[in-house]
Each structure stands twice: as structure tokens, then as C-alpha cells.
Amino acid sequence: MAPSLYYTLPGDFTVYAGVGVSLQYYTLSAMKTDAYDSTTKAGLVLSTGFATSLFERTLLIAECTYSLSELSHKYFQTASYIIKAGYQFAIHKPEYYVAKEKEKTAMLEKQIVEYFKAGKDHVKAKDHMRALDCFNQVLSLKPDHKEALHYVDAISQAKEQYDAARAYIKNNKDYDALPLLAASSQYIADAEKTYKYMQHKHKQDIPELLKKAVDSFNNKNYDDCIATLNIVLLIDPENTVAKGYMVQSKRIKETIKKLQ
Structure with missing residues (x-):
């Protein structure tokens, strides 16, 4: 009898190991006579093994058992290697x-x-x-x-x-970084901090950028105007001047596209 500890691993594998006491029955016979004697001895038993399910109900068990007992001042050691296969029957209702x-x-x-x-x-x-x-x-x-x-x-x-x-x-290309920071700041705290820092750093650039955008608008270069206004709005999303010119530039571009 060897109580065991079981541990289940991923992949439907179970390993176990135990230690306990074994009772072994010995019979001693004298050669060329009918005399014999018998005795029962207790011993130490160690066991370990693993079990797994191969298919839905087929169970495979591999086990190694070592036992040690004493008889007439001599120690008997036994090692057993066993492989078992079985079928698991349902013991509950569906x-x-x-x-x-x-x-x-x-x-x-x-x-x-x-x-x-x-x-x-x-x-x-x-x-x-x-x-x-x-x-x-x-x-x-x-x-x-x-x-x-x-x-x-x-x-x-x-x-x-x-x-x-x-x-x-x-690489000192802050304006190129702004739209990427704005997008990534929705999920990344460090991106949000960096974005706010860049907005504060380049707030002083807004007057010059607006002048550049208005010049592009007056020269009917609406693509450059919109690109510059996008930078302004990334720095200051509530800038009303940039919003106004953005609406006008897009409307004019749409009208030109329809007329072509």
C-alpha cells in the first residue's frame, strides 16, 4: 500500500509518486524433503509513474515500483516496470x-x-x-x-x-511625429505624455504656420494649405482660424474636382 500524490500537467498528462508499506509472503522449502516454512514480512515500497488518455476513453499508464524487505538478515530488493492500457467506462448518466x-x-x-x-x-x-x-x-x-x-x-x-x-x-522631425503621437496616445500613456510635450513645445510655431497656410490658400495651393493646417490642428486642436481655413480649402478642392 503506497499513498501517492498526483499532479496534472497540460496535455492531459498526470504524474504521481508515493511511498508506503508492503506485505510480502515468503515460503522456504528444504531440498529433497517435504519440510517447508513460511512467513510474512513488511517492507518499504516506492512507486512513481504517469498516466495519459490516448483517445477519448483509452487510458495508458506507465509505472515503476521499487520494494525493499528483510528476511533472515538479508535484504531483498525488487524493481518492477509496468505498462498498462485500459478503457474508461462511463459511471454517470449522460x-x-x-x-x-x-x-x-x-x-x-x-x-x-x-x-x-x-x-x-x-x-x-x-x-x-x-x-x-x-x-x-x-x-x-x-x-x-x-x-x-x-x-x-x-x-x-x-x-x-x-x-x-x-x-x-x-532625427529632429517633430512635425512628422505629431500625427503618430496623436494616434498612439489613445492606448499608450508615454505616447500621450510625449504628445502633450510636443504640443507645448511647438505652440509658439502656430503664428508662422498659420501665415504659411494662408499664403498657400491665397496662392490657390490648397494641398499645401491643408497639410500645414493639419500640423496646426495637431498642436492646437481647437484653433478656430485653422478650422475655418481647413473647411474652405476642402470645399474648394471638392468643387474643383466636380468641375473637372
Whole structure:
């Protein structure tokens, strides 16, 4: 008898090990006579093994057992290697398994909801790494979860945009970095901080940029006007002058397109 500890691994593998006491019965016979004697001895037994399901109900067990006992001041050691295969029979009614499957599904859905909610909370906090981890957990449980897929794609794109923005800033191309910072700041806290810093840094550039935009507008160069106004609005989204010229430039461009 050897009580064992069992541990279940991923992939439907179970390993176990135990230690206990064995009772062994010995019979001793004298050669060329009918005399014999018998005795029962206790000993130490160690066992270990693993079990796994090969198919739906087929069970495979591999086990190693070592036993040690003493008889007439001598120690007897025995090692056994056993491989067993068996068939698992249902011991419950079908309703039991249906209920268990529903319970399993409910637990799975609960986990999905919890991970998704945690992910959205991290999105609100703009903790993109933790949010990404939560949404990936959702996808590990339900690979076709549309909202989680959307967030994973959006956050991954934001990371790429922020990396590109930092590269532009490093090369003194702040204006090129502004739209990327604006986009990535929705999910990344550091991107939001950098964006606010850039807005503050370049606020003094607005008068010169507006003059450049108005000159382009008066020269009927509406594409350059719109490009410059976009920079102004990235620095100051509420700039009314830039908004006004933007509306006019787009209307004129649309009218020209219709007349062509």
C-alpha cells in the first residue's frame, strides 16, 4: 500500500509518486524433503509513474515500483516496470456529462469576461502592455473573439506608431511625429505624455504656420494649405482660424474636382 500524490500537467498528462508499506509472503522449502516454512514480512515500497488518455476513453499508464524487505538478515530488493492500457467506462448518466460540460463552458465564459473587462480597464488607464496581455489571454480561450482581436490589432499598431514617432523625434522631425503621437496616445500613456510635450513645445510655431497656410490658400495651393493646417490642428486642436481655413480649402478642392 503506497499513498501517492498526483499532479496534472497540460496535455492531459498526470504524474504521481508515493511511498508506503508492503506485505510480502515468503515460503522456504528444504531440498529433497517435504519440510517447508513460511512467513510474512513488511517492507518499504516506492512507486512513481504517469498516466495519459490516448483517445477519448483509452487510458495508458506507465509505472515503476521499487520494494525493499528483510528476511533472515538479508535484504531483498525488487524493481518492477509496468505498462498498462485500459478503457474508461462511463459511471454517470449522460445528463451528468451534459451538466459538467455546461459548467465548464460557463467557467470559460466567466474567465473570458473577466480578462476582457480587465483589458478594457487597462486601455482606459493607457497601460498598453497589460491590456495586450489580457486580450491575448481572451484569445487563448476564444481565438475568434472579435473585440479582443480588434484591441490586439489596435494596440500593436499604436506600438508601431509610437516607435516610429520616437525615431522621427530623434532625427529632429517633430512635425512628422505629431500625427503618430496623436494616434498612439489613445492606448499608450508615454505616447500621450510625449504628445502633450510636443504640443507645448511647438505652440509658439502656430503664428508662422498659420501665415504659411494662408499664403498657400491665397496662392490657390490648397494641398499645401491643408497639410500645414493639419500640423496646426495637431498642436492646437481647437484653433478656430485653422478650422475655418481647413473647411474652405476642402470645399474648394471638392468643387474643383466636380468641375473637372
